[in-house]
Amino acid sequence: MEAFNQYIPDEITMCRFGAKLMQIASNIPTDNGIIIYLNGDLGAGKTTLSRGMIQGLGYSGKVKSPTYTLVEEYHLTEKSIYHFDLYRLSDPEELEFMGIRDYFNAQSICLIEWSEKGRGLLPPADLIINIDYVDDARNVALLPNSREGKQILQLMKQIISSPS
Structure with a gap:
């Protein structure tokens, strides 16, 4: 299955994209949890996307980069999110x-x-996310790496392509 690419013009759109992605990922049945790798240069938006994903599951506190702690934990009702840097x-x-x-x-x-x-x-990751600069915006590419990753990608394509 090929990658899904999305043009992201700003930080708000990146957070909204992350929220949609996490709402899908959190509902995929799995025995081992979901593992997502976020790739991109410094400042590309990995932590911004992560913030959107974490807040997309209802976390209302501050989401900070775990650069110095290696991991930040977010325990929500049904899932625990571990954000590693x-x-x-x-x-x-x-x-x-x-x-x-x-x-x-x-x-x-x-x-x-x-x-x-x-x-x-x-x-190994279920889903690999590559974030690249496009002028002042970003291109986010989703690449599935497992059966669960393929399910996430398929559902994400459906949500993004349907009119809201």
Whole structure:
């Protein structure tokens, strides 16, 4: 299945896109939770998209970048969202020390920025999101990497293409 691309002109649209994406992802049945890798240069909008996703499930507090803490946890009614930022990770083995495997379960959605820094210890993503600059805007590409990822992509295409 091919990627789904969406032009995102501003921060508000990025958050709305993230909210729609998370509403879909949170309803996909899975035994291992949903794992989403967020790729893009510094400042591309990974944390903004994550904020939209987390707030899209009803979290009303401040969503901050976990750059220094490695992970921020959001425990909602039916799901736990773990937002990882591995930018400052110096060695993937650090993930073992923090108990990385405990975060991946049927009730979790894991958003992982800079996933390449955890290569070898992270489970594969269900969905890979690539964010690229397009002048002052962004292009967001969704690439499925599992059966669950394909379901998310298919439903996202339906929602985006139908008139609202």
